[in-house]
Amino acid sequence: MKEDGAGNVMAYGSSAKVTLQSHYDMVCIGRAPKIETVVENGWMHAKESSLGADNGIGVAMMLYLIQKGVQADFLFTNDEEIGLVGAENLELEIRTPYLLNLDSEEAGKVYIGCAGGEDIYVKRDVDYFTPTVPGRRYRLLAETPGGHSGVNIAQNIPNAITELCSVIAQNAAMEAASFRGGERINAIARHAEAVVWMPEGHEPQIQSPCVRVEEIDALTVPLLREGRVAAKALFGFAHGVRGWNRELDLPQSSINLAGVEICEGVIEVALSARAMSNEDLSRLVDQSRAGWEALGFESRTEGRYPAWKPEVNDFSKRVLEAYRKIYPDASYAAIHAGLECALFSERYPELQIVSIGPTILDPHSDRERVDLESIGKVMQVVSDLSTV
Incomplete structure (x- = not known):
């Protein structure tokens, strides 16, 4: 495991083919970071605060796979919510040909593009x-x-x-x-x-x-x-x-x-x-x-x-195929928000990148909530792709 000066952390697998990536900071609204979780009707939210499912769910998936001994590379980035700072200042090597970002918020969508911002x-x-x-x-x-x-x-x-x-x-x-x-x-x-x-x-x-x-x-x-x-x-x-x-x-x-x-x-x-x-x-x-x-x-x-220009490649096709085993109507999409994928794509032009995640509604607010069933389904997809 290695850490760089920007607070990013990488856990390297011995024979990794894919890098899984999530950011570990969150937007604190209301009582956060004092979070009291509530589960109602299949959804989790926090009492009078943002939940931190953005991007805590991605972090949790990666930690679960590490505990299972999956031989992927696991990149935990810092300060995404204040301007993608960790990804911008990444000093750790991404050594795999594929990167799967877990910071998207609609299950059944394979994200291949995002907005740039300033x-x-x-x-x-x-x-x-x-x-x-x-x-x-x-x-x-x-x-x-x-x-x-x-x-x-x-x-x-x-x-x-x-x-x-x-x-x-x-x-x-x-x-x-x-x-x-x-x-x-x-x-x-x-x-x-x-x-x-x-x-x-x-x-x-x-x-x-x-x-x-x-x-x-x-x-x-x-x-x-x-x-x-x-x-x-x-x-x-x-x-x-x-x-x-x-x-x-x-x-x-x-x-x-x-x-x-x-x-x-x-x-x-x-x-x-x-x-x-x-x-x-x-x-x-x-x-x-x-x-x-x-x-x-x-x-x-x-x-x-920068913006991340949508592109279909071998990895995105493989992700969509795996997704459609769980979500038959899965499709490609882009998001009008910043993803660290844009910076990774700019720095590593040959790196094939895709972003997926469970359904999260109203992030960055005290109405933030995550669909628990979608977490399990996306976890199946991530597990399938972790050893491609």
Whole structure:
């Protein structure tokens, strides 16, 4: 067994033909990492937290096969959820001709392609002013279901930041003292809150069912001079799907309004862009940066990872054949989310890669759950392929 400087771990088999690979980190939402599992009607979920089936199930399968003495190579990667960091900085040798990634989330699908992505951060200084007329302060609180910024982006899940800022934008007399929202760069914002002020004679009008208001007090406090401009920019930003791939029947490109925070006189907005081709990704990132820069924001990017172009090869055919013994309707697919497969494919052009996994719904949220029956079926497929 070997470990590299990025925290990746490889357990080498003596006569391995295939490398099994999963990441061992998770997105912690709610009470996680204090996880209390619950099993209901054939599904496992966690009480008031994300479950970590993404990608804990893959890790569990690999540990089971190690205990069984299967002679495959087992690669456990680190920090996938914060930008595929472990895979990007892999120092361990992949010595087999085939790699089976266990980080997909729909049983019966043989994944042979994924989106590329890049994170965008924009910021600008903010000034404050003190109102000269009496008024009252309120707290706006937005709460939405949340979800994975790639897998769930086409489901029209409300974004808490968008919903919060819609209230500020739609109340002409409302000024903001502060606002913040979002949890993780790769999660649709679930929570957002703002402290706002309105002059006497005006009360907040709330149209969004996701937002509630609490009256605080009548203290005179500094207000953001650019608060309404920032709120309108956030409300007007086109969070969600930007283009559709009809051939693959999934988003071609999308962008997630992931977070906003004001700290020490600076407002910073975090965005996560995805696309099924590297060309579309570059275009989306450039357009997004240009739009915010036109509003006086500075921009930077980080965490870029490439798209994994769908390709049918000998290994994918073998995986599909094995899968159809368990799932007769199994088929090829691609996913509008980042998989470490893209980085492995870029680094090892001759490596044949496929991704499979059990059915996991709503990852990166406290609604995450895994179909227990699908785990057993996928385990059969993985066992068959571990000694190809």
